Amino acid sequence: MSNVGLIIEERSRYIGDFLVGRLIPFRKKRMIGPFIFIDHMGPTTLGPDRYMDVDQHPHIGLATLTYMLDGEIMHEDSIGTKQRITPGSVNWMVAGKGVSHSERTPTDLRNGKSFVAHGYQIWVALPKSKEEMPPEFHHISAGDLPEWRDGTTHFKLVAGKAYGYISPVPVFSPLFMIEIKTVSEYELNTGPELSGEIGICIVEGSIKACGEIINKGNILVSKISDVCNIIVSSKTHLLLFGGEPLAEERHIYWNFVSHSKERIESAKAEWKNKTFPMMPYDSSYVPLPS
Structure with a gap:
């Protein structure tokens, strides 16, 4: 596979009772464009006595993009947001400082x-x-995201710019995230419509690239x-996701991302000492990892 950079296989872990599959960061590939972390949540059956409960936890230096295929989540944060996310819509939280x-x-x-x-x-x-x-914090309803077809293949632009469309998600660097669903076999043309690095996450089904079959649960990584x-x-x-890499290396510790190791250390101290911005009506607290 001379011109395929890397195939990343999903690695499973638990968040409480919730099984997720970590896709990036990966030891051989820390980022794909500006994307630094992707967890695949489920599919899993919840209820009647097992639910998703991720307690209050911090972020700096990043934006979270939550995209549900099935099921719903209630998001609440320290700037006063309370937003339910439904399948096909986007919750975009900019952590910033x-x-x-x-x-x-x-x-x-x-x-x-259930x-x-x-x-x-x-x-x-x-x-x-x-x-x-x-x-x-920004919530973008499913109906506000650009959608189009090429024959029987359906495209949806979740974030960024691609194929002449612009998503209303307010991103801060050149990137793209596109959902693609096929009915019949389809030849995917990634260039010159896209720029930067590319990750192809296989949710269901398979693709054939450079003579090799790659099945669901993997990400194919390459330069465009x-x-x-x-x-x-x-x-x-x-x-399909990726974009232009950021100019500086990014450091990641737990939920903190920064170009500065010193900034991450200060965020760790703030969370440990509970001087970090907190949610006023939620006493839950995920401790800093030891």
Whole structure:
């Protein structure tokens, strides 16, 4: 596979009772464009006595992008946001200089019935000039995201710019995230429509690249200029993401991202000492990892 940089296989871990698959960071590939972290949540069945409860925890230097395929999450944060996310919509939280938040199964879904939860939790590193900006939150409804078809293949632009479309998600550097669903086999053309690095996350189905079949649960990583011919199998679901790499190296510790190791150390101290911005009506607290 001379012009495919890397295939990253999903590695599973637990958040409480919730199984997630870590895709990046990976020891051989820390970032794809400005994307520095991708967790695949589920698919898993929740209820009647098992729900998603991620307690209050902090972030700096990044924006979180939550994208659900099935199920719903209630987001609350230290700037006063309370926003339910439904499948196909986007929650975009800009942590900047510091924000804390929680993510839980909504109260009305804790009704004794079971449901499927499936989605992606994504972190996008902010440019150096934006790392200390005031935190923001934006919710973009599913119907506001650009969608189009090429034959029977369906495209949805989740964030950034691609194929002549612009997502309303307010990003801070050149990037793209596109959801693709095929009915029949499809030849995917990534250039010259896209620029920067590219990750192809296989949610369902498979692709054929450079003579090799790559199945669901993997990310194919390459530079745009190096991508070989990609054939997407029928009934396949992809997330295509990437963009221009940031100029400086990014350091990551737990939920903190920065170009500065010293800034991460100060954030660790603030969270440990509880001087970090906190949610006023939530006493939950995820301790700093030892």
